[in-house]
Amino acid sequence: MALDLCIHACIQKPRHRLHPPPANTPLRIRIQGPLETTEKLLPDVKWHNIVSFPQPGGVELARLTHEALYGREVHAETRCRLVVRDEYLAWAMSGRRPLSYIDYYGVTFDHLVSPDDPDPEVLVINIIELDSVGGIYSDGDAEIDVAVGQKPL
Template sequence: MAFKLHIPPCISTPSHPLHPPPPEKPLRIQIEGPVVAIQKLLPEISWHADPFSLVFPQPAGPEIAKLAYRVVYGRDVCPELVNDMVVRDEYLGWVTDVTPYRHIDYYGVTFDHLVPADHPDPDVLQINIIELETDGGPFADGGAYANEYLLFAVDPADYTGKKVLAVPRCCQKRKGTQDRARVNSSVAGRDARMRGANAIKEGCSVCPRLEDKARLECTTK
């Protein structure tokens, strides 16, 4: 059974202006965390971890974005509303102690809400998923991690077997002063790579026509 994604209310008084954000405000949201936690939210999801045949986005990307959107805005994504939720980027954290790379242990997705496609620097809400149940590996002792780096106390027993904790930056001790620049730069890089890939595809589709034209010109001279 899928766990529930839980984002606690802002602990600040008054609340941070992006926790929760005004529904009419254009906003870029990045949510990321250990794959072991994401699999509790999406137990049936598949992962494409072959570095030579990657897909964008991963199947988990839009689904995690929808879950986060529902919790942040208190409603489901509206397909009829232009730019209500658009996946823009993702991060894959590869397990690097085994080669070739075939496993991802950390994943993040970035999505826009009402952000114009050409906006280079929208406001960013950073949300981190905290794994609280794993006993071994790089994400073990999540309870100790949470109580060291969050601005509120966490009892892992409140989450075990039922929900996954996710915390906006404003409720963490880490200030995230580079979040906006980092996330927006990554989106810009993704856009540039996709434009380049599309240009290559279009160029390849034109090549046969150019060759035919060249042959025709040679035969008419």
């Protein structure tokens, strides 16, 4: 069963004007994190057969992120504007030798960004391992409260 992608409220006072982002504001969005944790959001996606750009999981992660940010499914009108621009694949390493699989993934997509906009506003979301005590990327210094018994990502 997939875990929910939970994007917490802004901790800044006053809140940042793009957190949460208004639905009518053009925005370039990047979400990235450990593949181990990303797989918990999208358990039916296969990540180990790397294909040419974009990874099928990247498109799904963009869709899931868009839904979490804007509180609704991607509508047909918006879907055609939800454009995957870039992805980051971090190859697992053995010493200084890359292995044949990735262990960290990021995808960048546009929400309502005009093709001729050279410098859109950008929102970066880092997926952190709140559910994995002692995980490779977890440092235990989260600035948000975690409810015992829940597994937020």
